[in-house]
Amino acid sequence: MVIALHRVAHGRTGDKGDRSNISVIAYRPELFEVIVAQVTEARVAELFAHRKPQAVKRYLLPKLGAMNFVLDGVLDGGVNGSLNLDTHGKTLAFLLLELPVEIPTTLESFVPEEKK
Amino acid sequence: MTLHIGCAAGFSGDRTDAAGPVVETLIARGGPAFLLFETLAERTLALAQLARRANPEGGYEPLLDELLAPILAKCIANEIRIVSNFGAANPRGAAQRIRALAKELGVREPRVAVVSGDDLSGATHRTLLRESIGAALDTVEVVSANAYLGAEAIAAALAGGAEIVVCGRVADPSLAVGPAMAHFGWQPDDWDRLGRATMAGHLLECGSQVTGGYFADPGFKDVPDLHDVGFPVATVQEDGRCEIGKADATGGMVTLATVKEQLLYEVHDPAAYLTPDVTADIAQAEVRETGRDRVALDGVRGHARPDKLKVNVCHEGGWLAEGEISYAGPNAEARARLAGDVLRQRLPKLEVRIDLIGVTSVFGDDAGRRLARTPHGHATEVRLRVAAKHPDRTMADRLAREVTALYTCGPAGGGGVRTALRPRLDTLSGFVPREAVPARWHKVGAW
Structure with a gap:
């Protein structure tokens, strides 16, 4: 099934100057490999294309089931320069979490249910 | 013996009632304990520098009294020492205010120290700054210039007997590394221990961001009693490893x-x-x-520290104008888009950012x-x-005026105009x- 990354991972945005730092953390270790295979630097760069990243770098932290994306030049100058309401780009983790990922049938049982 | 470090503020503007439960928890756990307040973001210091220009006694954390008054007596009575960057642009001013506050509260005057050396805004540092920043410095009006200091001066002040250490700009994790260095007697090149304590400080420095704050996502990441979120308390071992917990009896x-x-x-x-x-x-x-509510961090390492210190210079940057107006009901989006077009055509000399809140805004560029x-x-x-x-106030203000004019000259049914103009x-x-x-520490008062 194809679902939003948000269903299988969580994350948080931080910033320094014009650089955004977005973590992506798998809810279940069983799904980490699938996420690593699909949430690539190239796809993240494409998702953020309107913000003209100078570089997108991904760091893997397998012992945490996590990865860390560092996007250079995506904050229109950052907290002091940007005209954005969200000058820090704090909301951007949830843009990344919109990315569609395909979960193989064999792993679908590891996708957490939304709690009502 | 292990060390307990609590953190009761993660930025300037954080809750001022967070410290009470943290202090109660530090007392209940017993043993050596420190309380941190991290209140200094990048631009906070520039604002503090402006405040100090207006009032030479000011320029430190404006909420200092509200942060400290509820817990100062308990901290002094229970030997909980306090380390913070709430000195901002005037650590000495903050230290004097703390002494006066203790007097007003009728408690023993604490031994207060300040850490200095971070403020590079004075004329004597101009050449150093020019070498660091380059020609870009020549064209700007400097408001603040600060180096990020480390933990050594904090540790020295604590080893010298200080009960409250007031800093300006120090690296946030150093607020925790200083107490650990002083308590365990670590050397400043004990990289693994410093690396571990730095990550303990990193987990603490944003307050409730490690205890369920800035985390909740209903249905996916639920947090109990978020309205009463407790602030973190770390237990640090002699080898620098830490366990993160939170204040007792909180959400x-x-x-x-x-x-x-x-x-x-x-x-x-x-x-x-x-x-x-x-x-x-x-x-x-x-x-x-x-x-329950306890997580240990392992596997952190440390390597040699950088040779240079980071410096941030804040300078005046002209004017920012903003304006908003709402459209609702049938065809609302088309009317809002038309209003945006009108503003662009009325203001050809300004690069106007347009957001349609409810359609697309903060994700945009x-x-x-x-x-x-x-x-x-x-x-x-x-x-x-x-x-x-x-750069020019009058030009920026034209945006605010054009948004206001949308009331009568814009599309139908616009309401709720708000405008703002600020430096x-x-x-x-x-x-x-x-x-x-060089970072130094000084006693304030006679002790």
């Missing part, structure tokens, strides 16, 4: 997930998290639950590339928000040799 939670989110927050390269004290390395870090590719839809409640910056601050960054900005 929030400490789980593997909350700790992972904060561990990676703003670290960029996980193998090289740079601070003035150490190059911390979490590439092989692991987290494990050791109890200043140039409007995301908005341009967002198909026209039928949103029935849209708030148009525009913003522009300009901007910009930042330049560089690095200076650490020998050029």
Whole structure:
């Protein structure tokens, strides 16, 4: 099934100057490999294309089931320069979490249910 | 003996009632304990420098009294020492205020120390700054210039007997590394221990961001009693490893997930998290639950610290104008889009950012590339928000006036205009040799 990354991972945005730092953390270790295979630097760069990243770098932290994306030049100058309401780009983790990922049938049982 | 470190503020503007439960918890756990307040973001210091210009006694954290008054007596009585960067642009002023506050509260005067050396805004440092920043410095009006100091002066002040250490700009994790260095007697090149304590400080420095704050996502990441989220308390071992917990009898939670989110927050390269004290390395870090609301951090390493210290220069950056107006009901989105077009045509000399709140806004870019590719839809409640910056106040103000004029000259049914015009601050960054900005500590008062 194809679902939003948000269903299988969580994350948080931080910033320094014009650089955004977005973590992506798998809810279940069983799904980490699938996420690593699909949430690539190239796809993240494409998702953020309107913000003209100078570089997108991904760091893997397998012992945490996590990865860390560092996007250079995506904050229109950052907290002091940007005209954005969200000058820090704090909301951007949830843009990344919109990315569609395909979960193989064999792993679908590891996708957490939304709690009502 | 282990050390308990609590953190009761993660930024200037954080809750001022967070410290009470943290202090109660530190008392209940017993043993040596420290309380941190981290209240200094990048631009906070520039604002503090402006405040000090207006009032030479001011320029420190404006909420200092509200942060300290509820817990100062208990901290003094229970030997809980306090370390903070709430000195901002005037650590000495903050220290004097703390002494006066103790007197007003009728408690023994605490031994207060200040850390100095970070403020490079004076004329004597101009050459150093010019070498660090380059020609860009020549064209700007400097408001503040500060080096990020490390933990050594904090540790020295504590070893010298200080009960409250007031800093200006220090690296946030150093607020925790200083107490650990002083308590365990670590050397300043004990990289693994400093690296571990730095990550303990990193987990603490944003307050409740490690205990369930900034985490909740209903249905996916639920947090109990978020309205009463407790602030963190770390237990640090002699080898620098730490366990993160939180204040007793509060809401929030400490789980593997909350700790992972904060561990990676703003670290960029996980193998090289740079601070003035150490190059911390979490590439092989692991987290494990050791109890309810308790998570241990293992596998952190440290490498030699950077040779240079980071410097931030804040300078005047002209004016920022913003305006908003709402459209609702049938065809609202089309009317909001038309209002945006009107503003662009009325203000050809300004680069106007346009947001359609309710359609697309914060995910977008200043140039409007995301908005341009967002198909026209039928949103029935849209708030148009525009913003522009300009060196000249009058030019910036034209945006605010044009938004107001939309009442009668714009599309039908616009309401709720709000406008704002305020001075901007910009930042330049560089690095200076650490020998050029020696950090020192001083006693304030007679002790």
